[in-house]
Amino acid sequence: MTTATTREQLLxxxxxxxxxxxxxxxxxxxxxxxxxxxxxxxHYYFPCKDDLLIQVIEAYGAQAAARVQAIDATLPAKERLDRYAAMVQGTPADRVCLCGMLAADFASLSDRARLSLQAFFRLNEAWLAKVIADGLSDGTLKWPGDPEAAGRCLFAAFQGALMGSRLFQNQARLHDVVASVQCQPDQGQPGPA
Incomplete structure (x- = not known):
């Protein structure tokens, strides 16, 4: 078993x-x-707090991207969305998404940090948009408009549900997000939400 370095522990x-x-x-x-x-x-490892922040965002973003990319793209859209939701639900109850939390601090962040946050949001929004588009095609997900807008809306809903789940100590708020875009088994083809 390896022990985490001081730098790793700091991050x-x-x-x-x-x-x-x-x-x-x-x-x-x-x-x-x-x-x-x-x-x-x-200060030896991270001369200023922004240096630390950039490294934390990059590490968190890389871990999140790897988890999202590990979701089998050949699965039906509903199953991919369920796996994404399970990943989000794995966030400890006393925490929210790092990048969601930092978005609230946007005004006090450096341009470098803002760009890193935007990249994180875009990656998740694009992945969710693809899942929605696939779900519209296979009839397992519904959305009344553009899949790109759906990706942005759904990611924002997950971020908000994490905050609400933390505030109310109720994970059901995350289930509500997924349920809002799923077609019922007897519905067949998707229609307007």
Missing amino acids: DHAQALIMQRGYNGFSYRDLADRVGVKTASI
Whole structure:
């Protein structure tokens, strides 16, 4: 078994703190206390908080992209959406999506961080748009308009459901998002929502 390096621990704990408190809700002191190092050690790896943030976003985005891309593209659209939802539902109850949390802090982020967040949102929105388009074709999903708009709307709904689930401590809010675009088994072809 390998032990995480100090740098890896800093990134992991920073991710958790951001998902719980937001970017402006923690300091290097909080991070130092969690990892058991001095703040000067953090500055060695990440000279400023923005350097840390960019690395956290990139690591989180790469992990999320790998999980999304690992969903078998040959599955029916409804099953792909169910697997995506299960991935989202795996978020601990005391946290929300890192990039969703950071989007709330948008005004205080650097341009580099904003661009990284936008890339994360676009990747998820595009993947969901493809699933919706496939679901419209195979009759398992419904949406009254453009699949690209559906991808944006559905991703926003997942982000909002994560926040609502955290606030109300109720995972059913995530189930509602998926149910809103699924055709009922006896419906056959999709119609307007």
